[in-house]
Amino acid sequence: MNLKKALKNKLEPEELELVPRAFDIIGDIALVEIPEELDKREKLIAGTILKVHRNIHTVCRKMGMRSGELRLRELRVIAGKATETVHREHGAMFMLDVKKAYFSPREATERQRIAEQVGPGETVLVMFSGIAPFAVVIAKKQPNVAKVYCIELNKDACRYAGDNIRINKLGHKIVSVCGDVKDEAEQFYGKCDRVVMPLPKEAHKFLPEAIKCLKGTGTIHLYHVAPEEDMFTDAVKLGKEYCRKAGKKCKVTGKRKVLLYSPRNWKVCVDFKVSG
């Protein structure tokens, strides 16, 4: 829905200018950015969303950027009540509380892209796995995957990961571990064909563990944040540097712009084939 269009006759033209064109939808919850100049209009905006989008039952206002280790942001409910929901994506279901665990519906295409690369018989580790969307999408898209292991720090996200493994009937394929990657990765050393590292600003710090998790040869998907004018140099350099330190060879096999992270900064992914 174009929010500006829906509010056209309800706001002054200068107010309308400030309304975001779109907003995120997770399950039956809308998450909207409302600038402070429109503080007095938030109820009108929320009411309009509920009226136009009959399957939305809660509207949350984003109160700032994501922060901290758990990558959460403050959300204020401005219409409705419940912040727990079930989101549907390409035939998968994800249960979560939008206030308690990270989830981005904008990363659906990226999840599909990673899942498409997974071959039959592979063992995959998803570090920083949140409510387990990567793991579920991988196990659904590649039913012959050997195992998908997940490691996540946020206890609420771990609980939802357990729910999501169960409701998607993937208990025989996905194993979820609640804890810090620094402490938990060791149990997977030498066991994996592929490691997914979706923690954009910090993932590179865990490359030593990711490299050790691979069998002789394997793939690492490293997420990173970089400025628009030079999106991949830093991530490529980091990947190569850590491989060299570990005595491994590594080759870049893919580079992808995932989504806009902040003004002029992009979340990117670089895929590495590690061997030796």
Ligand SMILES: C[S@@+](CC[C@H](N)C(=O)[O-])C[C@H]1O[C@@H](n2cnc3c(N)ncnc32)[C@H](O)[C@@H]1O
């Ligand atoms: C950007 S979110 C990605 C979550 C999930 N992979 C997804 O795509 O929805 C990063 C996640 O990493 C978790 N995290 C941060 N540091 C961690 C660590 N050292 N060990 C395990 N998990 C960590 C956070 O709690 C958060 O859920």
